[in-house]
Amino acid sequence: MSTQIQIFDTTLRDGEQSPGFSMNQDEKLRLALQLERMQADVIEAGFPIASEGDFNTVREISKNITQSTVAALCRTTKKDIERAAASLEPAAKPRIHTFIATSDIHMKYKLKKNRKEVMESAIKAVELSKQYCDEVEFSAEDASRSDPEFLFEIFEAVIDAGANVINVPDTVGYAMPWEFGQLIKSIRREVPNIDQATLSVHCHNDLGVGVANSLMALKNGAQQIECTINGIGERAGNASLEEIVMAIATREEEMSTNIVTEQLVPSSKLLSEITGHKVQPNKAVVGDNAFAHEAGIHQHGVLNNPMTYEIMTPKSVGLKSNKIVLGKHSGRFALDKKLQKMGYALTKDKLNQVYMKFTDLADEKKKVSEKDLLNLISQTLPQRKISGDDIRTL
Secondary structure (H helix, E strand, O other), X not given: OOEEOXXXXXXXXXXXXXXXXXXXXXXXXXXXXXXXXXXXXXXXXEOHHHOHHHHHHHHHHHHHOXXXXXXXXXXXXXXXXXXXXXXXXXXXXXXXXXXEEOOHHHHHHHHOOOHHHHHHHHHHHHHHHHHHXXXXXXXXXXHHHOOHXXXXXXXXXXXXXXXXXXXXXXXXXXXXXXXXXXXXXXXXXXXXXXXXXXXXXXXXXXXXXXXXXXXXXXXXXXXXXXXXXXXXXXXXXXXXXXXXXXXHHHHOOOEEOOOOHHHHXXXXXXXXXXXXXXXXXXXXXXXXXXXXXXXXXXXXXXXXXXXXXXXXXXXXXXXXXXXXXXXXXOOHHHHHHHHHHOOOOEOHHHHHHHHHHHHHHHHHOOOOXXXXXXXXXXXXXXXXXXXXXXXXXO
């Protein structure tokens, strides 16, 4: 039996903190409903203390989401926690997510607190949160740069205080996969009551290894991944939800998620529509080129058997089909297949004539359209009355 991995989506909270990616209440609700349709286990709806708008948005999402857990983020202060709890009152499955920094650099320069004070604040926050909500998650901000021994102590204490989920954030994207995997392994080994809580990770992508760190964490005992659609988030973004989910679906027979993978592309496109920011064409899983082929060798292989160059099917992520793009790298085989779809099954000689003109045109244009191909056919067979000698039987 495969291990069920929980997917915690923070697109509406951490993702929205990306410069230029802010969303209004209606937009966030639309996206939340799509995330529920995708069957995200947890939807982090916002940071209620941040503004009246964020509070109202979390509350509105709480009213409308019935299957997924709705989480609200808060610091370890009484005011933050009470505000989060109030925003979650209508939720069918609420979770308070409280956090405090545990690295020496954050404690010294940001919090102005010592380890004892941070420990006391964390315990009190979890105890207070537990009065309002059965599900409480505790995050040790900047965990990857924290003293592991202090992490072990604070995690043990907050679990005793009632935390159901323990989150290990690589807040600044500093960790390397082998380091992060070892950290998760050591938490599993050194925190005596860790089995009483779900072990979660939240990886940023500053060094481009957010997904790799998340997957390494899973291999070492993590049970929940915090991630975002299209990998959006602070600075270089968060670990990409669609990449993690499809890596598990494609490669990990011992793991699975609840995500309806056919909703990945629709979710990505909705986010792009709402924010006005498209993903780069070569973005894994959801980019325009993720299932597109231009090189002749690749096209020949894919047209004969998609598995030659596609490790997952377009339909599995919500696309109708792959794309054969005609350009300067395309060969006769792909051109012939395209012409056949257009109703032209040319003899070998005529195909060669069209192909020579095609390569000249492809050197000038990035993509060759159907209109371009019709013009090439017209030039090669100028009367547009194609004889039986010119055409093979379809």
